[in-house]
Amino acid sequence: MNNEKPSDEYKCPACQTTLAGRDILLWRPFSCPNCHEIIEPVFYPRGRGIGCLSTFLLVAVLLALYGMKWYWSALIGAGAGVLFSLLRVQVARRFWPKPYAVRRHEFRTETHGLLQWAELLESIATAEAWTDQLEHRLLVIDGQRSRDDSLENAAANSAQNFKRSLQGVPPPKKYRREVDLTLDCRRERMRLIARDLRFAAKP
Numbered sequence: 001m002n003n004e005k006p007s008d009e010y011k012c013p014a015c016q017t018t019l020a021g022r023d024i025l026l027w028r029p030f031s032c033p034n035c036h037e038i039i040e041p042v043f044y045p046r047g048r049g050i051g052c053l054s055t056f057l058l059v060a061v062l063l064a065l066y067g068m069k070w071y072w073s074a075l076i077g078a079g080a081g082v083l084f085s086l087l088r089v090q091v092a093r094r095f096w097p098k099p100y101a102v103r104r105h106e107f108r109t110e111t112h113g114l115l116q117w118a119e120l121l122e123s124i125a126t127a128e129a130w131t132d133q134l135e136h137r138l139l140v141i142d143g144q145r146s147r148d149d150s151l152e153n154a155a156a157n158s159a160q161n162f163k164r165s166l167q168g169v170p171p172p173k174k175y176r177r178e179v180d181l182t183l184d185c186r187r188e189r190m191r192l193i194a195r196d197l198r199f200a201a202k203p
């Protein structure tokens, strides 16, 4: 976790080992150094639904008591509930950028898909130039992936970013911060993601 050591202790939910700050990756699910279970940071305490609902009820009931028509009260209450929920996330993000906890990562992809990504990343990590063969493999695997799995997304993004840096194409805006990463650093990142994908694929 950057250079900063978290003041809180994080424990692996699978084996209860205490995790050091450097073990915790913020941008993707990662493997526990002890049991290799894939775990991920959780940034906000749960209960967003309850916060949203209670704001909705409170605002709607108060407005109705003040004589507003019930449907307007309900509508404004619903808006306030959503707004409260969004604000809470913004405030948490601003003042509490550290993970709240770590939890087990739940995969939405089958073992076969994870292994395909691992193999592809390992091949890409050794490549000196972006070949048609790599392009083809990336297209095929990327076309099959489940887009809501964050480890697979990390695999796909690292492959795409490596391809761009081999081709000298500037990265999209949201990856600008990574523009300074050296090729070797990118290769290492891909190897680590491949390693974690292999841990995840083990029965």
Ligand SMILES: [Zn+2]
Binding pocket: 012, 013, 014, 015, 016, 017, 032, 033, 034, 035, 036, 037
């Ligand atoms: Zn563990």
